[in-house]
Amino acid sequence: MNRTKYNMWLQYRPISNIKQYELLMNEISVFGDTPAIKSAKVEVDFALSKMLNQAIKVKGEDPTAKIVIGTIEKLGNLLNETQIQKLKSSNDEGYLLSSSNHQLKVIGNSDRAVLYGVHHLIRLVQLEKDISDLEIFQQPKNQFRMLNQWDNLDGSVERGYSGNSIFYKNGQIVQDKSRIKDYARYLSSVGINAISINNVNVWKEETYFITKKYLPEIKQIAEIFRAYGVTLYLSINFASPMAIGGLSTADPLDQSVKEWWRDKAAEIYEYIPDFGGFVVKADSEHRPGPFTYDRDHADGSNMLAEALEPFNGKVVWRCFVYNCLQDWRDRSTDRARAAFDHFKPLDGRFHENVILQIKNGPMDFQVREPVSPLIGAMPNTNQIIEFQVAQEYTGQQIDLCYLIPQWKQVLQFDTHIKGEGSSIEEIVAGNIHPYKYSGISAVSNIGDDENWTGNTLAQANLYGYGRLTWDPSLSAKEIAQEWIIQTFGNTETIIGTIEDMLLNSWEIYENYTAPLGVGWMVTPGVHYGPNIDGYEYSRWGTYHFADRDGIGVDRTKETGTGYTEQYEEPNQSKYNSLEHCPDELLLFFHYVPYKYMLKNGKSVIQHIYDTHFKGFNQVDGLIERWDSLKQYIDEDRFENVQDRLQRQKANAREWRDQINTYFYRKSRINDQHNRTIY
């Protein structure tokens, strides 16, 4: 095992100027001994001893110690009135770092908050920040900060690009759970507080996860996560009452079905008293759901919500519902419309422990999509947004694609749902509508590769996801810098070079792949590499409609599918109008001739040629920059990224040439610069 790779951003590298941290070299007193407090204790001891290169003494409860760590309940008497008020007015996960009067205090509103506070302190030290005069109050902006594992019991990971599952192997839950524990540590270090541990597509054997056959072991996993402040959820099969319960129906309004789920919930909570609840993919891509019984998604989710309600459990119900058996000849159906059309009319009918989980875009995690118009459109229904940290359509952790800039753009989008300022960020934080539960969820990108994420640089997406969901006001650059310093070291050349690579990588990836928001054009099934017409005559509803005259999907209200009407004004008019639609989303909303002039002064076809030549060249630039770091980075991680970048280059070349050739052959319009097109 190569620990450097494995330790991701928790390297705890010895820092050069330890003098400034003299205060930390005293005895540390940690109050309490719950599992989460114990984790905090172990972590602070381990981290400081390594970074300061000396044994740190952690002792029992002593309020006069130079460093005191604990909850407000235990340590409130060490605080002044203002501090107490501030902490009390922040949420359960809020904490204070204060270093006045020669005492450093890390005090949280809960055990979990203490753990977050400890990680904050550790981060400050690893980033070599001044800690002599701290007065930092922090609380997460989002209540739900969740990850979804798409792991299967056979050990495979759906859309996993980092090896196999760390949870399951050969049809069993892994015996050695140390890696799960390390994962929990990483998650707590960036503030993730919930996880579902199995694929949203719940196959035959995984349906039994909610039975005695698996619950004893899942209980152990829940305990591991609990000690790091992470609540465990399970994905469930909506047809469980039939598949494993011996009933003849899974109809959500059937009495025996309701009872079955009620008993099931009670049984699960006997094993896991703080079980989070169910994640449900229903009536989506052939998964069973309420439609079979002519019931809707409120009926389906409410039935489960009732079963979980006595235990404070939640139903996280996914809105990825669309017709995946579409006839490509049918021009009236538009997949982009589906989630809104299905769910918006149900607003107000969901129980208060149901939370709708909505993908950030209306299609499926493409490199560029507009923001889903469903987010914020249901004032009376809890919602969380779903991102994909796994790079299914953004290079599969072979190609570099730092996704924080994309997520930030989504969060900053102003829906105007309640007038100006109704950004996605505020909606999912629960500040626009009075949601009881809200926040952010995402598909994880980890596996059992030694470095967890396939491409070492893809660790930045996991780190960034956590940091951003905690504090969406952090910039993509700040997050990148934090991650780089903790992961590779505090050297200007390293920081500048990697930061530049990360911050440009999304644009680079977009440049050489599907243009102007049209999406797809990927190898069907696999979703890596180009296949321009791969999905064009398929049943998945993912078309680009390129012909000899032009390309794009007409989603306008006058001549297209009317999808634009799902947005509030002024977004509706902006997207609907050819004149005002932003270039980067043009082909998502409009069909245009190849010679149509973009706002950037180029024709669509010339833009396609230019970005594709440019994108490929930019990959060369990435390679050069990475190569320049050879002397600064350990061989293993250096070679890992170097190898991925070479593969990215081959991929970019294929995309460049296939896209350019395809559109040249369709349009017969020459490249103004006469570059090679085949």
Ligand code: GCU
């Ligand atoms: C995508 C992905 C599937 C996944 C689905 C989902 O379509 O390709 O593998 O199951 O999303 O989010 O449910």
